Amino acid sequence: MKKKLGVLLALFVLIGMVLTACGDEKSTAKNGEDGETYEIKWYTVGTPQPDTEKVFEEVNTYIKDKINATVEMTQIDWGDWDQKSQVMINSGEPFDIIFTNGTDYIQNAQKGAFIAIDDMLDDEGKDLKDTINPTLLEGIKVNGKIYGVPSNKEAARQTVYTFNKRLVEKYDFDISKVSKLEDLEPMLKVIKENEPSITPMATFNAYLPYDYIFNHEMPFAIPFEGDTDKVINHFESDLTMETYKTMHEYFNAGYLKQDAATSKDSWPMDVENWFVRMGDSQPYADLLWSRAAKYDVVSVPAEQPVTINDSVSGAIQAISATSDNPEKAMEFLNLLNTDPYLRNLVDKGIEDVHYTKNEDDVIQDLPARIERYNVPTYSLGNHFILYLYENDPKDKWDKFQDFNESATEAPTLGFHFNSDPVRTELAAITNISNEFYPALATGSVDPEEYLPKYNEKLKDAGLDKVLQEIQKQFDEWKSKQ
Amino acid sequence: MRKKYRDPQHLHPFVNKIITVLLGILAIACIFPFIYVVIISLTSEETIVKNGFQLIPEAWSGEAYQYLWSMKGQLFRSYGVTIFVTVVGTAISVLMITFYAYAISRPQFKYRRFFTMFAFFTMLFSGGLVPMYIVVTQFLELKDTVWALILPLTMNAFYIIIMRTFFMKSVSESILESARIDGASEWRIFFQIIFPLSLPGIATIALFSTLGYWNDWFQALLYINDPDLVPLQSLLMKIESNLEFMRENMDVANMQQSLFSTIPQESAKMAMVVIATLPIAVSYPFFQKYFISGLTIGGVKE
Numbered sequence: 103m104k105k106k107l108g109v110l111l112a113l114f115v116l117i118g119m120v121l122t123a124c125g126d127e128k129s130t131a132k133n134g135e136d137g138e139t140y141e142i143k144w145y146t147v148g149t150p151q152p153d154t155e156k157v158f159e160e161v162n163t164y165i166k167d168k169i170n171a172t173v174e175m176t177q178i179d180w181g182d183w184d185q186k187s188q189v190m191i192n193s194g195e196p197f198d199i200i201f202t203n204g205t206d207y208i209q210n211a212q213k214g215a216f217i218a219i220d221d222m223l224d225d226e227g228k229d230l231k232d233t234i235n236p237t238l239l240e241g242i243k244v245n246g247k248i249y250g251v252p253s254n255k256e257a258a259r260q261t262v263y264t265f266n267k268r269l270v271e272k273y274d275f276d277i278s279k280v281s282k283l284e285d286l287e288p289m290l291k292v293i294k295e296n297e298p299s300i301t302p303m304a305t306f307n308a309y310l311p312y313d314y315i316f317n318h319e320m321p322f323a324i325p326f327e328g329d330t331d332k333v334i335n336h337f338e339s340d341l342t343m344e345t346y347k348t349m350h351e352y353f354n355a356g357y358l359k360q361d362a363a364t365s366k367d368s369w370p371m372d373v374e375n376w377f378v379r380m381g382d383s384q385p386y387a388d389l390l391w392s393r394a395a396k397y398d399v400v401s402v403p404a405e406q407p408v409t410i411n412d413s414v415s416g417a418i419q420a421i422s423a424t425s426d427n428p429e430k431a432m433e434f435l436n437l438l439n440t441d442p443y444l445r446n447l448v449d450k451g452i453e454d455v456h457y458t459k460n461e462d463d464v465i466q467d468l469p470a471r472i473e474r475y476n477v478p479t480y481s482l483g484n485h486f487i488l489y490l491y492e493n494d495p496k497d498k499w500d501k502f503q504d505f506n507e508s509a510t511e512a513p514t515l516g517f518h519f520n521s522d523p524v525r526t527e528l529a530a531i532t533n534i535s536n537e538f539y540p541a542l543a544t545g546s547v548d549p550e551e552y553l554p555k556y557n558e559k560l561k562d563a564g565l566d567k568v569l570q571e572i573q574k575q576f577d578e579w580k581s582k583q
Numbered sequence: 584m585r586k587k588y589r590d591p592q593h594l595h596p597f598v599n600k601i602i603t604v605l606l607g608i609l610a611i612a613c614i615f616p617f618i619y620v621v622i623i624s625l626t627s628e629e630t631i632v633k634n635g636f637q638l639i640p641e642a643w644s645g646e647a648y649q650y651l652w653s654m655k656g657q658l659f660r661s662y663g664v665t666i667f668v669t670v671v672g673t674a675i676s677v678l679m680i681t682f683y684a685y686a687i688s689r690p691q692f693k694y695r696r697f698f699t700m701f702a703f704f705t706m707l708f709s710g711g712l713v714p715m716y717i718v719v720t721q722f723l724e725l726k727d728t729v730w731a732l733i734l735p736l737t738m739n740a741f742y743i744i745i746m747r748t749f750f751m752k753s754v755s756e757s758i759l760e761s762a763r764i765d766g767a768s769e770w771r772i773f774f775q776i777i778f779p780l781s782l783p784g785i786a787t788i789a790l791f792s793t794l795g796y797w798n799d800w801f802q803a804l805l806y807i808n809d810p811d812l813v814p815l816q817s818l819l820m821k822i823e824s825n826l827e828f829m830r831e832n833m834d835v836a837n838m839q840q841s842l843f844s845t846i847p848q849e850s851a852k853m854a855m856v857v858i859a860t861l862p863i864a865v866s867y868p869f870f871q872k873y874f875i876s877g878l879t880i881g882g883v884k885e
Contacts, residue, residue: 150808150809150810152810177808179821179825180828180829181823181824181826181827182821182824185804186805189713189716189805190716193716193721194717195716195720195721366830373632375632
């Protein structure tokens with residue numbers, strides 16, 4: 103038996119060696135350094151489009167002269183993206199550029215899956231660095247280094263209450279006075295009494311003015327105002343209690359659906375069955391939403407624009423550590439984000455095939471753009487050099503600029519907690535939060551009873567230890583700023 | 584009072600009735616979800632949004648099937664891929680599994696213990712997703728080929744063990760011996776004696792394989808980017824997970840609504856389930872034939 107196991111092991115080792123040998127041979131090929139054209143492999147999110155090949159033929163003839171490279175863009179469908187991109191990264195597959203965002207970006211950057219581009223930004227990416235909003239680059243730093251090119255668009259988040267305009271006008275509500283949850287009460291009451299087919303509130307989690315270390319469900323936050331040096335459990339604050347009490351009153355009054363805590367209903371805009379909802383805004387968002395809904399909506403802010411980690415890392419194109427030629431990839435990203443022709447070609451397709459343009463550089467989609475080349479604008483790059491549509495306001499990009507400049511920086515912008523030391527505690531806390539948060543935030547249960555219960559359970563699960571660890575890392579990070 | 588004569592082969596009529604009713608309920612429970620899916624696929628979308636799923640919907644509509652017809656290019660393409668993968672995959676898979684299982688079922692084969700171990704080992708320890716992915720994409724370079732949908736599923740240690748036991752139990756050594764005496768080669772023995780004698784076992788494996796290939800979407804998720812190579816189930820899965828993504832990312836969805844305008848609604852999803860399930864349900868009876876005939880085999884008296 104021992105002998106046989108030995109043979110088995112030897113066989114495995116042998117196979118392994120043969121296979122790795124094959125692998126090495128391949129990776130040294132086509133480096134593109136001795137004047138040869140380098141092919142950049144680019145993976146990004148979105149449903150694969152029939153005309154991608156056609157568009158990228160144009161792209162390639164254009165960029166071949168400029169940077170002596172060609173690009174092969176592969177789109178991975180929305181729902182497949184998380185799993186597929188993660189396997190690709192973990193397996194060390196060779197490619198050059200990949201889309202990433204949010205916590206995926208942070209984790210992969212910490213793991214070393216991406217190349218830090220700080221030096222390249224002063225060289226190949228100089229033009230890019232000059233045009234991009236510096237807050238974005240600052241905000242996505244992981245351990246002091248930049249690991250990707252964020253899409254230059256809105257850098258801040260502004261949560262808003264959005265109203266169904268038809269109903270607002272019908273009952274002559276004054277929504278300009280709304281700024282917090284409590285202000286909604288009289289309107290909800292009228293709607294509930296007079297509009298039986300309308301659910302007064304589309305299900306949402308009550309807004310709380312905190313900067314979250316992980317996300318809104320986890321009990322670790324720093325207030326936007328007041329003591330911004332101390333990490334707290336915001337579920338212990340009076341403000342949270344008051345807000346959830348209000349939410350619970352609304353729930354009891356039937357302003358929300360009774361299955362709010364468990365429902366997965368997404369409340370699509372084009373179904374007119376709601377009166378008020380919450381969402382993240384950007385300049386002229388009402389216009390976009392009204393177009394999506396096919397009826398008018400109107401919003402009022404629930405907070406001032408604030409730049410947080412999530413809002414700066416919403417869309418990033420990162421260069422993979424497995425890239426054979428990161429400089430070429432950077433040159434391409436630089437061109438994509440600074441050259442209006444290339445950016446619009448990649449985003450809108452080919453002129454007169456996918457869109458038409460008039461002399462003022464204002465465009466209109468042709469059916470082919472929707473049917474054959476419909477790519478997600480937000481993920482691809484710089485928005486400020488995109489052509490405007492006929493029904494876009496002329497000052498759209500100026501408004502974006504103003505929006506970004508008006509935003510305040512959140513206390514944790516650029517701070518990324520390393521959760522390794524408290525992994526067990528965090529797992530337990532996540533479970534508890536999954537249990538309590540949805541019920542509390544939608545007002546489905548009485549906060550007077552359940553909020554203290556929630557906090558007690560959190561304490562038992564090791565909340566204080568995690569808070570201390572976060573505080574420690576936060577202080578360290580702060581002292582280096 | 585005279586006792587009624589009762590045939591011991593038959594159940595008491597009352598018991599019979601109870602069992603019939605119980606089995607009937609079970610059968611309905613099995614088939615009901617599918618009927619429900621068919622009903623939903625024929626419900627108008629508006630009614631679903633307004634009333635949710637209903638057994639007898641307010642308004643019927645064939646718009647879901649019209650929608651599917653409008654995407655027939657992709658649908659037929661995916662159908663083709665699924666059928667090709669299922670047929671070719673099942674053939675290759677059955678051949679490889681029976682070859683392997685037959686070899687390790689024969690006592691004359693010197694290394695049978697080693698190769699049994701070799702297969703069995705993979706049932707206890709698997710390399711996991713990432714090594715598998717590396718092998719398929721980087722060493723075998725199967726990414727975006729139809730073979731990536733076939734080859735990773737061909738061998739299955741569990742089926743090998745089942746077949747090995749089946750060969751050992753159902754094919755007596757004396758039959759093979761008589762064949763050898765008559766001068767049959769190993770190939771001839773395998774294809775003309777073993778194969779027909781083991782049809783029930785092979786049909787079982789073939790059915791499992793067919794189902795496995797037909798229902799597989801995970802290989803496509805991992806290895807296929809080319810829309811021309813997406814099998815039916817993967818197409819269905821994509822629609823489902825895209826809907827899920829849309830739900831979780833309403834901000835993206837609402838900002839660029841045209842992006843998701845092509846994702847079908849609930850009824851179309853169900854229509855697709857109907858279309859994806861029917862052929863495989865139809866193929867069941869073909870296999871069933873072998874299960875019954877298998878019981879009548881018996882060629883050796885000892």
